[in-house]
Amino acid sequence: MxxxxxxxxxxxxxxxxxxxxxxxxxxxxxxxxxxxxxxxxxxxxxxxxxxxxxxxxxxxxxxxxxxxxxxxxQGDFGLSIGSRRPVIVDVLGSLQNTLLLTSFAVPIAFVIGYTLGAIAGCFPGRWLDRTVTGFAVMGVSVPNYWLGIVMVIAFAVELSWLPATGMGPRGSDAFSIFSLGDLRYLVMPVFTLSMVPVGIIARSTRAAVAEIRGQDFVITLRAKGLSETAVIRHVLKNALPQVLAVMGLQFGYLMGGSILIETVFTWPGSGFLLAKAIINRDIPVLQGAILLLSLVFVATNLVVDLLQSAIDPRIRRA
Amino acid sequence: MDGSIMPTRMLLDIEDLTVRFVTREATVHAVNGVNLQVQAGEVLCILGESGSGKSVTLRALMRLLPAGRTRIEGRITLDGQDVLSLDRKRLQAMRGGLVSMIFQEPMTALDPVYTVGAQIIETVRQHRGGSQRDARARALELFELVKIPSPERRLDAYPHELSGGLRQRAMIAMALSCAPKLLLADEPTTALDATVQIQVLILLRRLQREMGMGTIFVTHDLGVASEIADRIAVMYAGRIVEEGPVADILNNPKHPYTQGLMASTVHAQDRQADIAAIPGSPPDLRRLPAGCSFRPRCAAALAACRERVPTPVFPAANHMARCFRVAAEMGEGA
Incomplete structure (x- = not known):
């Protein structure tokens, strides 16, 4: 290992x-x-x-x-032209804020997407499959900034259940995931952000499950008297490496921050920072942010690789 | 019935089995009225070329064919149970417990992301319950039984880490894990190297005798059939065209198709002589010809062959052939 x-x-x-x-x-x-x-x-x-x-x-x-x-x-990217603070401070701060969103959105998307995809893959062509696939297509194609705005109108403006924007009354530096009041600020951005990955993960799970259910070893599993539930457990484990690869990519994309969503919810994350830096031609910030984000991407791929080879030992040899 | 069947109670009795695959475009008539009996401890070889319906018959008998587009008719009685009407629970208990199957290609027939040991343990616990430790001890015992070297270590190997021969031994160990009364072997040696083929075949024959299992062995290889079979059933286009004791079939084949099979096999013939191939190719199972399915390729066809499917005749005790020519010759002889 x-x-x-x-x-x-x-x-x-x-x-x-x-x-x-x-x-x-x-x-x-x-x-x-x-x-x-x-x-x-x-x-x-x-x-x-x-x-x-x-x-x-x-x-x-x-x-x-x-x-x-x-x-x-050494972590020295110079000073930000906009804020006159060291670039590394700005970039790490915003990455941290985005990581907060992503580390909720990706696991949620994975659980929902994998479950939906597995259900669809087990009943290919049936109404359950069509419903799930339709939902997945919707998740991918509904513009998420629009969804964000609609949610703000519904849950913040009309119903006043959730705060509309920001990271809480004490500002982003004081945000704590152990404070229920602060967590309320996460709900809408996380939900909005997870829509696209839910759709993508559901679709790739469905494809993987449907493909693996057609393989020979599934007949062996039935021939040795396993229940259909046990057969599906085998199929899901076989599908997992493919889905993890997709999930890793989604994690990487989301760490880049969604400029639109972070703008809608004024969430001071990496998307927000990048947007600002581009407008201000703040090249040191762009350099630092892009380099760190790519390192996050590379690290994510590494983790996905290791997880995959833990599940499917055939990958180790590749 | 026709006196061909011994009066003892059969382990397996297949009566008039028909399997059709129905799709929007066409209906494939894979099995067309098969009658088969297997006694406890007996080895029946089903011999036939690809697409003759041998594998489909085995799969129908474990109800492994896709439910939606498969139409199965007839009656399958296994150890007193009516297989085609079993509920889900009993079907699961039957599969792997009473009857189990060895597949042709052990690489694709084993789950790649579980160790072979885990897959055997799972089977044992499914049918016999018990702890993980007991099941593992049973798996180890089985690995020793099928002569896998360093069995303890091999239990923790993944299928891709084993050689083809060892994989097939592991597959056999899994199939035997719950001491089935009937073993179905679907071309278990076809995917293996020639030397390994013989080892696996000898192993299977030894285990079959020791455990006294009834066995159906599907193959297209006459040599394999002659090694292992007590009885041979020759299948063509979803029907059994000839059936009898192994010596009768090999030495005195009656049906023109069986005779053709024998002639087209490489023995110790003269190297210069061409091997006699059966002319033509098997019929399209979507559009079976009326009458005898072999008629278009048969040099000995009669007028009647075009009109009706031949009924079984018995040129010798326990030796059945479905052929009008054989029937006519028997008439002349009488």
Whole structure:
């Protein structure tokens, strides 16, 4: 198992390096001079040269990359142009807030999606299957910002059951998952956020279950006298690795934050931060956020890999 | 009935079994009126080419065919129970308990994400209850019985970690786990290497004798049939065309199809001589010809073969053939 973990980590390293290169080149890929944003309007050419030297922009690009990477691995992405705080503080704070949403939304989506998909897969073509599939398609295709707004209107404005926006009266830093009052703020964003993954997980579970139910070993299971419930237990375990892969991807996507949902619920998460950084051309924040998010993605894939090979030992050899 | 059946009580009695697969496009007539008996401790080989309905007959007898589009008619009596009318509970008790099945391809017939030990333990506990520990001890005993080397370690192996021969032994161990009275073996050696085939065949024959199981052994391999069978039933297009004691069928086949099968097998013939293949191909089971299904390929066909399905005749004691030509020759001889 340890060998497996080390090997997968070795695979992940070049991916992370590649991503860092892309993040670094953002400075040059974006139109305009990266210094424009920080320089006053009446700057003299001498001062421009000085600032260039100060920031290291006069060095060859590979050297700049090496220096940037060296600081990045130490957690130093510079200062945010917008907030003047260290980028790492802003990015980690917002990632934490998004993680809060995701770590509720993904397990909920998994449980609901897997159950629905399993039911549908056991009765392919029947009305239960059609109902579940219809629901899944709806979950994927209803725009979730619209759903969010409708929920705000219904449960916050009309019924006053739930708070409409934000992370609680004490602000995002004081948010605690052990406070029931704070948890109320999670309900609507989590529900809205889980709709798409529910649909996607239900559909892939349905496909996996229907496919596996047609395999030869299922006949063996019946031939040895197992009850239909026991047969389904076998089928579900066989379907799990495929569904975990889908779930891992969904986790990664959601960690990137849903700009629209976090905007609707004014949730200070990574989507919110990215949206703000793009509007303000805040390149240090973009670099830090994208690099950290990609690392989260790589780490998620690693965890999914390990889970998969724990369930299906055939994957270990691949 | 026709005096062919011994007066003892049969372990398995299949009467006039018909299996059709009905889809919107077509109806496939897979089994068309099969009568079979197996006594306790007896080995019956069903011989036939692909699509002759041998596997379907086995699966029908364990009710493993997909319920929605399968139409089964006839009567199957196994150890006094009417199989086709069993409720779900009794059916589950029958499967794996009274009758169990060995499949052709052990790689796909075992669940890939459970160890072989877990799959045997599950079967034992399903039928006999008891603790995990007792069931594991039973599984170990079975692995020793089927001669798997280092059985303790192999119990914790996944199917893909075993060789083809060991996988099939594990499959056999699972099938025997609850000491069934009837064992169904669906081409259990076809997917194996030639040397392993013989080992598995010898193992099966030994276990069958030791445990005294009635056995139906499905194969398309005459050599395998001659090794293991007490009786052979030759199937063609969903019907049994000839049936009798193994020596009679091998030495004195009556039905033109059986004769063709013998002629098309590689023995110690002259290398230069071509192997005599049966001309033509098996009929389309969606559109069976009227009369004898073998008639279009038969060199000895009579006028009557076109009109009616031949009724069974008995050229020798316990030797049945469904053929008008055989009937005519018997008439001449009498």
């Amino acid at each position: 340890l060998v497996l973990i080390l090997r997968r980590l070795a695979y992940a390293a070049p991916i992370a390096l590649g991503v860092s290169l892309v993040c670094f080149s953002l400075v040059y890929l974006a139109p305009g001079d990266p210094l424009q944003a920080v320089m006053p309007a009446d700057v003299t050419p001498d001062m421009v040269e000085m600032i260039r030297h100060e920031y290291g922009f006069d060095k060859p690009i590979p050297v700049q990359y090496a220096l940037w990477l060296w600081r990045a691995v």
